[in-house]
């Protein structure tokens with residue numbers, strides 16, 4: 421675990437399908453019994469703040485469809501410097517530097533699975549953004565922290581409980597931030613709901629619903645010479661499609677779960693993740709899509725899409741609250757993250773945005789009027805829009821995903837400059853991502869409950885809830 425060797429990295433890396441499939445083992449959920457994994461070799465990172473950084477020097481690993489946005493957003497900030505970028509493909513690096521008009525030394529930081537190590541060793545950046553395929557996140561994050569950089573890692577943080585522990589341990593040992601880039605926590609609706617929750621308007625939390633339901637079958641077209649990405653390189657679908665065959669359970673839990681976990685202050689003083697049960701539907705959509713859109717001998721027609729199209733899990737918290745979480749990237753249905761939080765005094769829900777507050781008349785008569793929604797929400801936005809959204813929306817609205825990407829980047833830079841804790845700590849990234857490996861074991865065992873490891877080793881009880889940042 422200490423030294424993540426290059427050899428190990430190549431073995432794990434997503435560029436080789438065979439290597440990837442080789443890592444697809446059923447993990448047993450007993451990592452806490454393994455002392456090398458569960459004993460801290462450093463200091464707790466829950467409210468960690470790093471020394472202030474005056475001029476933030478960044479490097480970027482992976483400049484595919486997501487990474488390019490991070491480079492673009494970072495570049496708009498003063499007191500920052502882009503040291504270099506790295507990708508497997510030279511042309512992708514060149515296209516990016518040309519498009520964004522960046523004068524960088526990128527020589528040698530492409531064309532090799534491990535070129536990123538050379539980049540980080542040569543450049544010694546303060547921070548590294550990691551926007552590669554999922555299997556690469558953990559080894560890259562761990563090595564970059566060991567080399568002295570804070571890391572900002574795309575979702576999910578890692579795919580296995582073992583890797584999540586390694587990330588937590590490395591962050592504690594090196595005293596480097598490791599923030600998973602959960603941008604949805606910075607969306608207008610999610611920020612407003614956090615504000616309403618913090619003001620106690622929906623009372624004591626009882627239940628939440630989260631999801632990532634997004635029909636991404638079209639990504640299967642993103643192979644070589646695809647139509648979606650004009651630079652002729654394999655796109656997201658080239659590696660993500662393989663995940664549906666090598667993995668099982670909820671493969672992308674964090675966009676829906678991150679926000680509701682922060683409403684409920686899970687792993688931050690008030691409550692924590694305890695158990696999960698999970699079941700999946702049959703797997704049909706990917707196979708049908710492949711049959712309808714690819715030649716008989718295409719690799720997409722040879723894969724066993726073993727993962728059910730829709731996965732449904734229920735999390736139980738330490739204090740007995742429930743979170744229903746769903747994942748489906750395959751079925752023909754409209755996008756939703758559910759984003760529902762229900763309390764003793766009201767309920768807030770997304771897709772479409774709706775709020776409901778208890779009132780005396782309804783409670784006495786049992787007759788309630790419906791949701792406040794549509795045009796009627798104007799007064800709610802006026803009263804409860806989050807201060808961060810009000811402060812930053814004008815500057816960030818064109819930054820990607822309706823402005824959430826820009827607010828997230830703004831906050832990262834603001835916190836690093838001020839030397840304040842980040843909005844998402846390493847344990848939150850680990851808990852939110854742990855749904856994938858735990859749901860896998862539960863599904864394989866007919867929905868048997870699985871315990872979340874306590875990545876904080878009990879320290880969540882004294883960790884501050886996320887403030888309403890002005």
Ligand SMILES: NC(=O)c1ccc[n+]([C@@H]2O[C@H](COP(=O)([O-])OP(=O)(O)OC[C@H]3O[C@@H](n4cnc5c(N)ncnc54)[C@H](O)[C@@H]3O)[C@@H](O)[C@H]2O)c1
Pocket residue numbers: 433434435481482483484485486487506507508509512532533534535536551552553554556574575576601602603654655656657821
């Ligand atoms: N938060 C969001 O809204 C959001 C949106 C899209 C994707 N994502 C996440 O971003 C990540 C990347 O997804 P994507 O859609 O950009 O995928 P992509 O395939 O378009 O880009 C990944 C890039 O990483 C590069 N790469 C892979 N291995 C590498 C290595 N060893 N060294 C250097 N570069 C390497 C690839 O060449 C590619 O350019 C994923 O984790 C995904 O889940 C997040």
